[in-house]
Amino acid sequence: MLKKMRKKAQNKKGFTLVELIVVIVIILILxxxxxxxxxxxxxxxxxxxxxxxxxxxxxxxxxxxxxGMAKDATGENAVDATYTVNGVTVTPDAAAPEKGKATYTIENEEITVFQYNNGTYTATWRAKKGTDTTVAGWEVKKNS
Structure with a gap:
């Protein structure tokens, strides 16, 4: 009986090293x-x-x-230059904003350019085509 068990144990085969390496290479390629x-x-x-x-x-x-513009027209309240929106400080400035801040540009009493910087990306919105090649709409660029 013991001889039979030893013989069966010798016949059992596992994976060879080459087979394991081939599987690992396939996983790495995927x-x-x-x-x-x-x-x-x-x-x-x-x-x-x-x-x-x-x-x-x-x-x-x-x-x-x-x-604010509506209140300003009636003389009740002037438009503030700086806003806090959803915890983000928004200021009127054409320069690129710092991390976690936003800026806007006003022309003819209308917001024409808006920029928001979340630290990794800067999103820019333009109301109309400017002097450069940027068209109206959103543009998102990765900060360098």
């Missing part, structure tokens, strides 16, 4: 193909998040600014 794609999706999601935050802040800023 990872090398998938990781760049996943990183692109993460970057795209971060850009969309920055743009969504900026759109929310801009919408509130425009509403506050319009309400």
């Amino acid at each position: 990872a090398a193909v998938l990781v760049p794609s996943l990183l692109k999706y993460v970057e795209k999601a971060n850009k969309a998040n920055c743009k969504a935050d900026a759109a929310t802040i801009l919408s509130q800023l425009q509403a506050d600014y319009a309400a």
Whole structure:
């Protein structure tokens, strides 16, 4: 009986080292193909998040600014230069904002350019085509 058990144990085979290395190489090749794609999706999601935050802040800023202009026309209240919207300080300035801040530019009593910097990306909104090649709408760039 003992001889039979030893014989069966000798016949059992496991994976060889070559087979394990081949499997590991295949997994590494798959990872090398998938990781760049996943990183692109993460970057795209971060850009969309920055743009969504900026759109929310801009919408509130425009509403506050319009309400301030209406009060200013009646002489009740002047429009403040600096706003705090969703915890973000928003100031009238054409320069690029610091991390976690936003700026806006006014022309003809209308907000024409709005920039928001969340530290990683800067979202810029333009109301109309400027003198450069930037068209109206949103543009999100990674900070260098």
